[in-house]
Amino acid sequence: MSASETAATSTHDGPGATTEAEAGPLIEARGLTRILPGLVPVTLVRDIDLEIKRGEFVAITGPSGSGKSSLLYLLGLLDTPTSGEVLVNGKPTHLHSEAKRARLRLSTLGFVFQFHFLLPEFTVAENVMIPMRKLGKLSHDAMRDEAVGLLSDLGLADHVDKRPDQLSGGQRQRVAVARALANQPPVILADEPTGSLDSKSSEQVFEILRDLVDRRGKSVIAVTHDLDMAARMDRRLHLIDGRLADPPAEGV
Amino acid sequence: MPLILSIALTHVAGRLRQSVVSVLGVTLGVGFSIAMAALMEGSQHDFIATLVDAIPHVEVTDDQRDPPPPPAATRFDAVNVIGARPDDDTRGLRNPVRLRAMLASWLPGRMAASLNGQAVLRYGGKDVAISLTGVDPAAHLKISTIAEDMRAGSFLDLAANLNGLIIGDGVADKLGASLGDTVAVSASSGAVRRLKVIGLYHTGVTQADDATGYTVLKTAQVLFSRPNAINRLSIRLDDVNAARAIAARVERMTGYRATSWQEANEGLMEVLVVRNIIMYTVVGAILLVAGFGIFTIVSTIVHEKSRDIAILKSLGFEQSDIRRIFLTEGLLIGLVGSVLGSGLGYALSLTLGSLTFEVKTEIELTSLPLYYSPVHYLIACAFALFSAGVAGYLPARRAARLNPVDIIRGAA
Numbered sequence: 005m006s007a008s009e010t011a012a013t014s015t016h017d018g019p020g021a022t023t024e025a026e027a028g029p030l031i032e033a034r035g036l037t038r039i040l041p042g043l044v045p046v047t048l049v050r051d052i053d054l055e056i057k058r059g060e061f062v063a064i065t066g067p068s069g070s071g072k073s074s075l076l077y078l079l080g081l082l083d084t085p086t087s088g089e090v091l092v093n094g095k096p097t098h099l100h101s102e103a104k105r106a107r108l109r110l111s112t113l114g115f116v117f118q119f120h121f122l123l124p125e126f127t128v129a130e131n132v133m134i135p136m137r138k139l140g141k142l143s144h145d146a147m148r149d150e151a152v153g154l155l156s157d158l159g160l161a162d163h164v165d166k167r168p169d170q171l172s173g174g175q176r177q178r179v180a181v182a183r184a185l186a187n188q189p190p191v192i193l194a195d196e197p198t199g200s201l202d203s204k205s206s207e208q209v210f211e212i213l214r215d216l217v218d219r220r221g222k223s224v225i226a227v228t229h230d231l232d233m234a235a236r237m238d239r240r241l242h243l244i245d246g247r248l249a250d251p252p253a254e255g256v
Numbered sequence: 257m258p259l260i261l262s263i264a265l266t267h268v269a270g271r272l273r274q275s276v277v278s279v280l281g282v283t284l285g286v287g288f289s290i291a292m293a294a295l296m297e298g299s300q301h302d303f304i305a306t307l308v309d310a311i312p313h314v315e316v317t318d319d320q321r322d323p324p325p326p327p328a329a330t331r332f333d334a335v336n337v338i339g340a341r342p343d344d345d346t347r348g349l350r351n352p353v354r355l356r357a358m359l360a361s362w363l364p365g366r367m368a369a370s371l372n373g374q375a376v377l378r379y380g381g382k383d384v385a386i387s388l389t390g391v392d393p394a395a396h397l398k399i400s401t402i403a404e405d406m407r408a409g410s411f412l413d414l415a416a417n418l419n420g421l422i423i424g425d426g427v428a429d430k431l432g433a434s435l436g437d438t439v440a441v442s443a444s445s446g447a448v449r450r451l452k453v454i455g456l457y458h459t460g461v462t463q464a465d466d467a468t469g470y471t472v473l474k475t476a477q478v479l480f481s482r483p484n485a486i487n488r489l490s491i492r493l494d495d496v497n498a499a500r501a502i503a504a505r506v507e508r509m510t511g512y513r514a515t516s517w518q519e520a521n522e523g524l525m526e527v528l529v530v531r532n533i534i535m536y537t538v539v540g541a542i543l544l545v546a547g548f549g550i551f552t553i554v555s556t557i558v559h560e561k562s563r564d565i566a567i568l569k570s571l572g573f574e575q576s577d578i579r580r581i582f583l584t585e586g587l588l589i590g591l592v593g594s595v596l597g598s599g600l601g602y603a604l605s606l607t608l609g610s611l612t613f614e615v616k617t618e619i620e621l622t623s624l625p626l627y628y629s630p631v632h633y634l635i636a637c638a639f640a641l642f643s644a645g646v647a648g649y650l651p652a653r654r655a656a657r658l659n660p661v662d663i664i665r666g667a668a
């Protein structure tokens with residue numbers, strides 16, 4: 005118990021979620037293709053090869069319907085590719101059972117969506133504690149401390165015991181970020197995390213993500229329509245019709 | 257509190273009114289089934305107790321279960337013998353003294369020998385055929401409750417009166433005879449004796465009251481021309497439930513047919529079984545309806561909470577976790593309903609038990625016979641939980657299979 009707690013604190017304060025696979029890419033896609041079966045099969049993404057390294061802030065851009073969300077779901081093991089594979093920490097996942105993929109999501113991957121998807125019946129702190137409780141490594145008090153710590157870092161110290169519907173959109177989205185961080189996953193996957201926010205809140209959330217990369221060594225992959233925002237990330241992946249393409253010339 | 261349970265609780269609490277209705281459905285189902293079981297089994301016990309009390313628990317008669325093959329068949333090794341005249345077999349239990357000694361050593365109960373036959377009573381020009389049993393009065397009272405049913409005279413008076421006759425009140429009515437009258441008794445052997453009615457009984461069993469009578473063993477032996485013979489050994493056991501096993505053992509030892517009270521009343525026992533089947537079918541139907549209620553509410557919740565399901569999956573919940581959440585909701589409703597239903601069932605039983613009725617023939621007040629058994633509660637609750645489990649499992653399985661990607665896409 006105490007060992008995991010100290011580990012928790014160390015990742016909390018700075019870069020260093022050290023693992024054996026530090027050198028290699030955290031997430032890797034090889035020939036990733038997803039086709040929806042049906043009378044008229046729909047190709048969501050095709051032949052995607054990519055690597056996401058530790059501490060990278062990567063933007064996924066592209067026109068609407070180009071497959072950005074689909075790619076993110078595949079990288080986050082929420083969807084399964086038709087062909088090709090996703091490697092997490094260098095390990096292939098295509099043979100994993102549903103349960104094992106779920107456990108990887110729980111410990112290694114944090115999702116943030118355009119909509120916050122908080123559970124309305126639980127308080128802010130309880131929402132953040134849900135992934136921790138599912139993991140079951142900490143005592144209740146330790147989980148609560150951890151959740152309050154995360155929320156305070158995101159400027160929500162005054163709101164921990166409120167219900168989600170008592171918060172503004174930007175605040176809820178920050179709670180969703182805190183929840184994604186709950187089990188200190190090395191990777192955060194965000195699908196238009198600022199898509200439903202005004203510019204001030206968007207900026208706030210962006211700064212938080214930036215901070216996660218710079219100060220905590222997380223890898224963040226964020227889908228965005230905002231080219232300015234994409235320009236301020238470390239790297240951009242541009243999708244057109246489900247394939248990786250060269251980013252448009254004006255993008256830095 | 258476990259995470260799964262706390263999520264399930266918020267879902268149920270969010271649909272409180274519907275949940276309460278579902279819980280009530282289970283409560284009623286469990287409550288009624290418990291009260292009904294108490295009443296049914298109570299009346300069954302009461303019925304059997306009355307029945308068993310009035311008859312011998314095991315009766316050894318001079319039949320054989322499988323009649324021996326005709327001697328000709330064994331002698332000539334024939335497949336089938338046609339036209340063989342059966343032996344003039346002197347019926348009766350042979351060597352009754354040895355027979356009784358054989359059983360007395362281990363039999364957990366008491367026995368009495370008797371000679372039974374058909375006789376016709378004649379009085380004032382009226383004939384009534386009865387089954388007449390010759391008994392040793394003192395011994396007979398050890399295996400029979402007839403003493404309690406005496407309306408006139410005393411059963412033991414028989415002992416002092418070789419010409420005494422005790423008959424059911426129905427027989428006396430049919431004959432038009434009353435206590436103290438002398439009736440002519442003729443047996444199939446042709447012998448006729450005049451016996452005096454010194455007692456009347458009313459058992460409440462029409463067949464006994466309208467067509468049976470008792471006399472002393474000696475008199476019966478003379479009447480039926482069977483000196484020193486008996487053809488029936490009636491046994492009253494300490495434990496009535498042992499009757500089947502003991503009857504089988506007696507039969508094996510003696511070779512005579514020994515009939516347990518269960519076998520003698522097979523038809524009745526079947527009726528009781530059918531009655532129980534009907535009861536549990538009705539209870540099952542009630543609980544099935546309650547199950548539909550649970551199915552509906554859990555399905556509604558699954559539908560309503562599909563976004564939550566998707567987000568939980570994206571957070572790392574496995575299919576089995578999702579399934580457990582909704583299964584828990586069904587079981588929660590079933591559990592609360594079972595607990596409340598057990599209380600309701602107990603209260604209903606108490607209420608039924610406190611009701612009293614005035615029965616015409618008896619002066620005292622009679623109340624409903626109720627039988628309290630934890631088994632009723634266990635069965636009702638187990639059934640309720642099972643149907644709640646099934647009713648929760650079906651939508652839970654659907655929830656577990658929901659594709660989070662579809663839902664998240666749909667929501668965006």
Ligand SMILES: Nc1ncnc2c1ncn2[C@@H]1O[C@H](COP(=O)(O)OP(=O)(O)OP(=O)(O)O)[C@@H](O)[C@H]1O
Binds near residue numbers: 068
């Ligand atoms: N279930 C489905 N059935 C048919 N087509 C689908 C389905 N899901 C997605 N698509 C199509 O697949 C393509 C890729 O969708 P996806 O959501 O990944 O795009 P996106 O780049 O995230 O778009 P946006 O920027 O609008 O969010 C789109 O053209 C979409 O219409």
Ligand SMILES: [Mg+2]
Binds near residue numbers: 072073074195
């Ligand atoms: Mg999208």
